[in-house]
Amino acid sequence: MSRPREFDVDRALRQSMEVFWTKGFKATSYDDLTRTTQVKKQSLYCVFKNKRELFLKALALYREQNVAMLEELASREVSPLMKLEAICEAALCQNDETISRGCLIVNSTLEFGTDDEEVNREVLLMSNQVERVLEKMIRSCQEQQLITTRLTSKELALHLFNAINGAKVMEKSGASREQITKVLSTAIALMMPEND
Template sequence: MSRPREFNVDRALHQSLEVFWTKGFKSTTFEDLTRTTKVKKQSLYCVFKNKRDLFLKALVLYREERISILEEMASREMSPLEKLETIFDYSQYQNKETCRGCFMVNSALEFGNDDQEVCREVSLMFDQIESILEKIIREGQEQGLVTKCQSSKELAAYLNNALSGMRFMEKAGASNEQINAILHTSFALIKAENAR
């Protein structure tokens, strides 16, 4: 008969995500994780094989939660341009006080191409965000609010890149004014002439 689990796995995973997000994978020690979660190392190892396994599960959790939030925003009853502004505002201000940037972008910068599983999670999140943006942009093009000079796919890739760059700038300490200038320019470029 297996011993019952003595801690809340979901809570421990969320707490671990916060540690990894703040410190990065390499700078996070198992002592950091056990101190934050208040779960003994042996108990964590019973559920998560090692620090890397815990980190990968935290990345998946982060992606799933953020994509769920963006999908909810995309489904709201508002104009496509308002949806895009809501997504950009959320992306800009979710970490305003901590300046941690985006956990996924941070991980991409930390690992580069060295870890296939991390790369796969990063690519999946960016693909999912681009798909959400493309759907909104296509809706905006159909309503004459978004330019048709480029395809919805091209514009979605452009905005996705702007979002990623914004998160990198935030992490690097850029001011709100600098980031807002990029957002303003991005929206000006995608709007149809009659929507400006």
């Protein structure tokens, strides 16, 4: 007869995600995870099998949380342009404690490169989902002549997504909030219709 679980699995996963986000996969030890979650190594292994499995679940949780936040912003009753600006603002860390963490998905891409199929699958899922949300908002902006139509909504969504990812790398490398804000505001400004 197996013993009942003695810890909140969802809470432990969220806490583990924070550790991986701060330290990366390779630099995170099981001591880091057990210290943060207050769950014994054997108990974590029973649920998540190993550190890699826990990391992949943490990546999926991070993706789900971020896509849900974007979809919530996209559903607001404001102009599509204001939604895009809100998404750029939300892309920035909101406090000094997390300012140098960047984005867990971007960090994982930089850490693993293209060598890990399962990590790449999460990265690709995140990219596709975010681009789809951005493209829908950009198309709406184009229909209202708020954004240029010289490029397709898909091309502009890729442009903005790239700027957001670049901002996350800048954040991770210690760039100031002012510098990062300028990059994102410039990305939006370049999408504005030309005044002929």
